[in-house]
Amino acid sequence: MPYSRDLTDSLLFALNSCIENMPTTVISDIPAFYPRLEKLPGGVVEISLSHATPGTFVFKLASTVQSLDLIDGWHARFSIRDYVRVHELCRETFGNVEEIALDDVRQLKVDYIGQCRAHKNTSRNLFGQRSLMCKFCRGKGLIPGTDRTCPKCRGSGVEITNDVDSYASAWVDGGWTIRFPEEALKKFFPVVEHFDGDFLKLLLKEENLSKAYKRLAKEYHPDLNPKGAAMFRKLRAAYETLSDPMRRKRYEAGLKFQLQTVTEAPVFIVPKRCGLVTARIDTVEVASSRQQYGLRGSLVRPSTQIVTEIISWIDIRDAQGRVMTSTWKGGDRGVSPRSAAQPFVITWEDDSDIEFEVNI
Amino acid sequence: MNNQSLIRKGSLQESQARKGVTFAEAFLTVDAILLVDVSGSMSAHDVVIEGGLRSRYDEAQLQLERLQRKFPGRLAIVAFSDNAEFCPAGVLPRIQGGTDLLNALRYVSPADGCGLKFIVASDGEPNSPEETLRYANKTLTNRIDTIHIGSSERGRKFLEELSAASGGTAIDKGVDLLEESITKLLRD
Numbered sequence: 001m002p003y004s005r006d007l008t009d010s011l012l013f014a015l016n017s018c019i020e021n022m023p024t025t026v027i028s029d030i031p032a033f034y035p036r037l038e039k040l041p042g043g044v045v046e047i048s049l050s051h052a053t054p055g056t057f058v059f060k061l062a063s064t065v066q067s068l069d070l071i072d073g074w075h076a077r078f079s080i081r082d083y084v085r086v087h088e089l090c091r092e093t094f095g096n097v098e099e100i101a102l103d104d105v106r107q108l109k110v111d112y113i114g115q116c117r118a119h120k121n122t123s124r125n126l127f128g129q130r131s132l133m134c135k136f137c138r139g140k141g142l143i144p145g146t147d148r149t150c151p152k153c154r155g156s157g158v159e160i161t162n163d164v165d166s167y168a169s170a171w172v173d174g175g176w177t178i179r180f181p182e183e184a185l186k187k188f189f190p191v192v193e194h195f196d197g198d199f200l201k202l203l204l205k206e207e208n209l210s211k212a213y214k215r216l217a218k219e220y221h222p223d224l225n226p227k228g229a230a231m232f233r234k235l236r237a238a239y240e241t242l243s244d245p246m247r248r249k250r251y252e253a254g255l256k257f258q259l260q261t262v263t264e265a266p267v268f269i270v271p272k273r274c275g276l277v278t279a280r281i282d283t284v285e286v287a288s289s290r291q292q293y294g295l296r297g298s299l300v301r302p303s304t305q306i307v308t309e310i311i312s313w314i315d316i317r318d319a320q321g322r323v324m325t326s327t328w329k330g331g332d333r334g335v336s337p338r339s340a341a342q343p344f345v346i347t348w349e350d351d352s353d354i355e356f357e358v359n360i
Numbered sequence: 361m362n363n364q365s366l367i368r369k370g371s372l373q374e375s376q377a378r379k380g381v382t383f384a385e386a387f388l389t390v391d392a393i394l395l396v397d398v399s400g401s402m403s404a405h406d407v408v409i410e411g412g413l414r415s416r417y418d419e420a421q422l423q424l425e426r427l428q429r430k431f432p433g434r435l436a437i438v439a440f441s442d443n444a445e446f447c448p449a450g451v452l453p454r455i456q457g458g459t460d461l462l463n464a465l466r467y468v469s470p471a472d473g474c475g476l477k478f479i480v481a482s483d484g485e486p487n488s489p490e491e492t493l494r495y496a497n498k499t500l501t502n503r504i505d506t507i508h509i510g511s512s513e514r515g516r517k518f519l520e521e522l523s524a525a526s527g528g529t530a531i532d533k534g535v536d537l538l539e540e541s542i543t544k545l546l547r548d
Contacts, residue, residue, distance in 0.1 A: 198382060200382075201382075246475050250387065250474040253387065253470040254383060254387025254390075255384040256470045257471075258384045261448050
């Protein structure tokens with residue numbers, strides 16, 4: 001039966017991690033988790049911040065360590081291969097890194113790594129040289145920690161190329177237990193067409209080409225907009241193409257063929273803003289009772305609840321009125337935490353800077 | 361859309377990906393649209409190669425591969441049989457059905473009159489030759505060059521008439537010389 005739930009706890013951990021409070025808290029706690037590093041059975045460093053300011057240290061690391069793996073927002077794990085980078089980062093952030101003594105981890109062997117529920121049969125090493133291979137679609141690119149199934153096929157065996165089922169998550173009762181599917185987000189948030197820099201397509205719609213060109217040129221001309229040089233070059237090229245009747249006709253013909261041959265699925269990007277949310281929840285997805293990678297073997301994960309409707313959303317704002325934004329856990333499904341992209345970053349932005357995008 | 365995942369080097373799709381532009385933008389650099397016959401008769405194994413015979417279709421695939429490498433991003437390939445199909449990846453679809461050239465010419469008509477060459481490579485007479493000639497003569501403004509790649513006399517005659525009706529050039533050299541023929545037409 002549907003019920004609503006006030007998610008007042010939503011993202012409170014993120015509030016606690018206000019940047020101003022970060023340095024002193026974390027510095028004092030670093031030695032506290034040093035002993036745990038010696039006890040690890042495999043080549044994964046795990047840092048628990050459950051008794052310190054949660055999230056802060058994790059986010060700091062997340063902004064630079066590519067293979068950082070967030071687990072329920074309270075623990076950070078990263079591969080032994082990256083410990084040097086962590087070491088360097090800590091030196092930059094906290095000064096005296098000898099306190100952390102990450103060097104000890106060097107003695108550990110990369111011999112164990114757990115398996116994802118969808119990949120029980122694989123013997124591949126999650127953090128080793130080889131990428132994990134999905135047993136369903138045979139594709140590489142399982143994202144350890146962020147999702148429990150292969151991001152390419154979602155366990156279906158058929159590679160999903162667009163982000164049709166992207167979602168955001170909320171932090172409640174000590175876990176990422178609420179999931180906001182794309183459908184629910186789309187109903188609540190306005191969706192605008194994102195301009196992808198295709199001036200040809202844009203100018204083609206204009207009745208008066210010269211007028212439209214002049215208007216856009218004012219916006220992107222390098223003399224008026226120092227960051228607009230590249231866009232201006234594109235604009236200029238598009239204008240020159242469409243001004244020439246022959247080339248214009250050829251472009252239009254290309255566009256017609258494009259419609260017949262190229263499938264362009266819209267890509268939905270989940271909203272980045274954080275808020276206190278009231279939502280209607282219908283479905284409950286029962287998660288694995290064992291912790292994913294089994295370092296400790298028996299941690300119980302809470303079940304995941306699926307939002308069907310967002311009833312209200314109050315943005316979390318700072319003293320200056322800026323909205324808290326984040327790359328949400330699981331939200332950008334195509335972005336691997338091991339890639340160069342930042343897996344999870346909290347920032348504060350003016351309303352006007354936050355985008356809800358559909359790329360067409 | 362061609363379902364094959366293979367993308368030929370020099371094809372429009374490869375060129376598009378390399379330049380990071382849209383398909384329509386990549387189309388701006390195209391010099392010619394090749395209308396290639398993939399009707400049932402293209403399965404005839406009459407192309408003599410060292411140690412045996414090869415089908416016209418297989419030979420056409422090979423020749424097109426070389427051509428696309430030679431003229432990267434400059435050739436748009438449309439395969440036709442009962443239906444016309446754009447092949448952005450430069451790979452011909454499977455052989456099937458008859459030779460509906462009229463439908464293929466209608467398919468490429470949006471590109472008529474924008475400075476592109478139309479080159480038809482076929483091995484036979486189409487389903488409705490008179491109507492096709494009329495369409496090429498009256499409706500299209502482009503000149504149509506033709507290459508006869510089969511052995512049928514009627515087919516050769518038809519392609520000659522087609523090119524003559526539109527002011528184009530007719531070549532009869534066989535599928536094994538397709539690359540050479542198209543290169544010649546492109547450089548004319």
